[in-house]
Amino acid sequence: MSERRTVKTRHAMSGFFVFCLLGLFALLSAVLVMVGIRACQGVQAAADANSEEQIALSYVLNKVRAHDVTDSISLWNTDGRQVLCLKENLDGEWYETRIFCSDGKLCEYFCEVGEPFDRSMGEALTAAQALHLKAENPKLLYVQVTRVGGETLAAHAALRAGEVIEHEK
Amino acid sequence: MRNSRGNMLLIELMIVLLFFSLAQVTVVQVFAAAHQQAMSSRATHTALTIAQDMAERMHGANDPAQVLMDNGFVLADDTYVLEKDRGFVLQVKLSQLSQPAGVLRTAVFTAVNGEKTLFTFPGVSYEGASVP
Secondary structure (H helix, E strand, C coil), X not given: CHHHHHHHHHHHHHHHHHHHHHHHHHHHHHHHHHHHHHHHHHHHHHHHHHHHHHHHHHHHHHHHHHCCCCCCEEEEEECCEEEEEEEEEECCEEEEEEXXXXXXXXXXEEEECCCCCCHHHCEEEXXXXXXXXXXXXXXXXXXXXXXXXXXXEEEEEECCCCCEEEEEC | CHHHHHXXXXXXXXXXXXXXXXXXXXXXXXXXXXXHHHHXXXXXXXXXXXXXXXXXXXXXXXXXXXXXXHCCXXXXXXXXXXXXXXXXXXXXXXXXXXXXXEEEEEEEEEEEECCEEEEEEEEEEEXXXXXX
16 A cells, blocks of 8 residues: 555656656746847847948938039038038039938938028938038048937048038028 | 556657757857857948048048058058957058059058958059149
């Protein structure tokens, strides 16, 4: 009778051990999945931030390079904020592209030369807190974009043909 | 008979656990590799941004070497080196070819991470001699 009880207890212990082992395995698997999800999200977020943070700066620099001709690039100061103005001739008419920051967005406005400047008229391109431009010399333009989080990104554009003209408006 | 069946179940469970454990080790390695790849990609991107910015600043500058020195590069064995705690070292090798028609300046930018070369690109600028 006593021997039978001992065998039963041993079986119960064995079953409990297997159950514990499986439970531990399930727990560790769940932890691994959570760690994996977090790692994946981290990699994805880093990749997104990497590309997104460059969009505004790359856009401005590419626009400057595309308009690198004589008397085309100018900087305005209106209400203490800066506007990049890129002039071009289309079918004999002069137009300009105005790039500026307004309400946390990098905006662009394409219009005829001489049209009054209105900050609310621009088309929002991407998120950006501020745009800072400086002509370090007439052939070297410094562009700094402040992201919504406060992080700044800056780069220089060396002009091959044009020169930067600064205006106060 | 009963005891044998119990042992078989235990062995089966152990095999399943072993299989899943190996699968988990593989998954962890994949995640580690992905993280490493992301870090390497970010370092390459940052190095490329700095190199492009330096190339732009040096374009048209009278003394490209001075531009590099002003921006934290250190001269070591004919190569200007920028070491930052960002997972890469940026090297710039300057050379120039002077001719009666002008000067052709070349700056070769190389970013390295340990033994691995992340990228190499040349920046060339030409300064024509003034015609009397």
